[in-house]
Amino acid sequence: MRYMLLIYTREGEMSAEDAEATARTHHLVMQEASQRGVLEGAEPLTPTSAATTVRHKDGKVLVTDGPFAETKEQLAGYYILNCENLDEAIAWAGKIPTTCGGSEGSVEIRPLRVMNG
Amino acid sequence: MASARETLESIFREEYGRIIATLIRLSGSFDLAEESLQEAFASAVASWERDGTPRNPGAWLTTVAHRKLLDAVRREKTKSDKQPELEYEAQRLSPDPALDEESVEYPDDRLRLIFTCCHPSLSQETQVALTLRTLGGLTTVEIAHAFLLPEPTLAQRLVRAKSKIRIAQIPYQVPALEVLPERLVSVQAVVYLIFNEGYSPATGDSLVRKDLCAEAIRLGRLLCALMPNEPENVGLLALMLLQDSRRDARINEQGQLVTLEAQDRSLWDRNEIDEGLRLVETALRMGRIGSYQLQAAIAAVHAEAETSGETDWPQIAALYGELRRINRSPIVALNQAVAVAMSEGLEKGLSLIDEAGAHGQLDHYYLFHAARADLLRRLNRLDEARAAYSCALALTTNEVNRRFIQRRLDEMAGA
Numbered sequence: 001m002r003y004m005l006l007i008y009t010r011e012g013e014m015s016a017e018d019a020e021a022t023a024r025t026h027h028l029v030m031q032e033a034s035q036r037g038v039l040e041g042a043e044p045l046t047p048t049s050a051a052t053t054v055r056h057k058d059g060k061v062l063v064t065d066g067p068f069a070e071t072k073e074q075l076a077g078y079y080i081l082n083c084e085n086l087d088e089a090i091a092w093a094g095k096i097p098t099t100c101g102g103s104e105g106s107v108e109i110r111p112l113r114v115m116n117g
Numbered sequence: 118m119a120s121a122r123e124t125l126e127s128i129f130r131e132e133y134g135r136i137i138a139t140l141i142r143l144s145g146s147f148d149l150a151e152e153s154l155q156e157a158f159a160s161a162v163a164s165w166e167r168d169g170t171p172r173n174p175g176a177w178l179t180t181v182a183h184r185k186l187l188d189a190v191r192r193e194k195t196k197s198d199k200q201p202e203l204e205y206e207a208q209r210l211s212p213d214p215a216l217d218e219e220s221v222e223y224p225d226d227r228l229r230l231i232f233t234c235c236h237p238s239l240s241q242e243t244q245v246a247l248t249l250r251t252l253g254g255l256t257t258v259e260i261a262h263a264f265l266l267p268e269p270t271l272a273q274r275l276v277r278a279k280s281k282i283r284i285a286q287i288p289y290q291v292p293a294l295e296v297l298p299e300r301l302v303s304v305q306a307v308v309y310l311i312f313n314e315g316y317s318p319a320t321g322d323s324l325v326r327k328d329l330c331a332e333a334i335r336l337g338r339l340l341c342a343l344m345p346n347e348p349e350n351v352g353l354l355a356l357m358l359l360q361d362s363r364r365d366a367r368i369n370e371q372g373q374l375v376t377l378e379a380q381d382r383s384l385w386d387r388n389e390i391d392e393g394l395r396l397v398e399t400a401l402r403m404g405r406i407g408s409y410q411l412q413a414a415i416a417a418v419h420a421e422a423e424t425s426g427e428t429d430w431p432q433i434a435a436l437y438g439e440l441r442r443i444n445r446s447p448i449v450a451l452n453q454a455v456a457v458a459m460s461e462g463l464e465k466g467l468s469l470i471d472e473a474g475a476h477g478q479l480d481h482y483y484l485f486h487a488a489r490a491d492l493l494r495r496l497n498r499l500d501e502a503r504a505a506y507s508c509a510l511a512l513t514t515n516e517v518n519r520r521f522i523q524r525r526l527d528e529m530a531g532a
Contacts, residue, residue: 084288085288086236086238086285086288091293
């Protein structure tokens, strides 16, 4: 089963040291996942200040600045992992760092839909 | 002689969880398992009335349900070969099981079923409903009734849960060792929640509520049997038995709440007490103390007192002190304060109660105000007691509790 792990954190200033530590931990997780044949993809996102939202309304397309919703925590990156079951995905989610600027975040696990044909 | 239907009903309750657990393992589907078992029960009614009850009804039912399952899977397979959830281990099934085969040994799959039903990725209310439905074999109507929910709400909750288990692939297995302790805690919490739902003196169908307690105790026994080296399982069972032993004494004939102090102790269930006391000792001897064991030990001290005056309050206060080291909840602090009030003096207890509530976490907890009110009443500080009872009254929606507090207020008005 393929799962997408969506990382939500509070965007904020991070010291170079902290940023480096976070990046290092991500690399370790990716390395381990890759060695076990679980990793299918993982990438960080730029901050929401660079986001553009395109809304479909009345058959027209409306372009606005910013993320689709103002939330306390923002989507900061994702992993796609091929796991045996949800417990395995939960175990990986527990290893992924979510700290940003001193506050901890969360990882949402979404099973990817199986497309037929 | 019990009729075939009566025998079937008691078998149903006894065997439902075990059979469904096996069928789920074999089919990987909660729905198919349920349907097959329903069909097997229907066959049993007809067949047992005609030919008499088989010697081993449980094995009979499992075998027939098994065969129904195989049929259902074959039907599904011809309909669609693509559905991955129907990857069925057909070789595990003998194609034509002999119906009276008593040597068929099915392994007990109930432990994995419990852990799947109480998986933390399901909401706790869903965990409760699913546990009662699958392990307890309660119907959707019965569960909805017990939790005062509309039946469609409950039914939908179960449908969603089963679909999440399938789509997100919540595993059907006993969790890995590194997460087992925390997963077991959530299983125990579900069992105790079911018990408390049945035990809380709510108005409504008291028979259904009693059934919930019996079901929780049955689940508690099952946990002990399946994981006998977990002292908290034993502690939980002991706690439920000791609380349940007071069931008949805590509500009087007028449906009014009777405090522990005022209960007629001859109404306490001696068998449940004896078993509870034995279990508390067994658990404590394992040498890994935990919250359920301590609560059971406290209930045991109450159970051992012949009259309320003989209650060993210093011992209870000490046990609450131990409990606070594990559980820092202000509610535990509140209970300890009450025990101190009873053993070391009302004034001291009252100041500890105020300390427990100093951070405002208990402001909306009616028992905090009720406990304060009770001590103030005993101290003859009636104005303050009235104010505290009024706070408590405003905070509880439970009719039985409301009547109890109102009675106290009326008594003081008369005094």
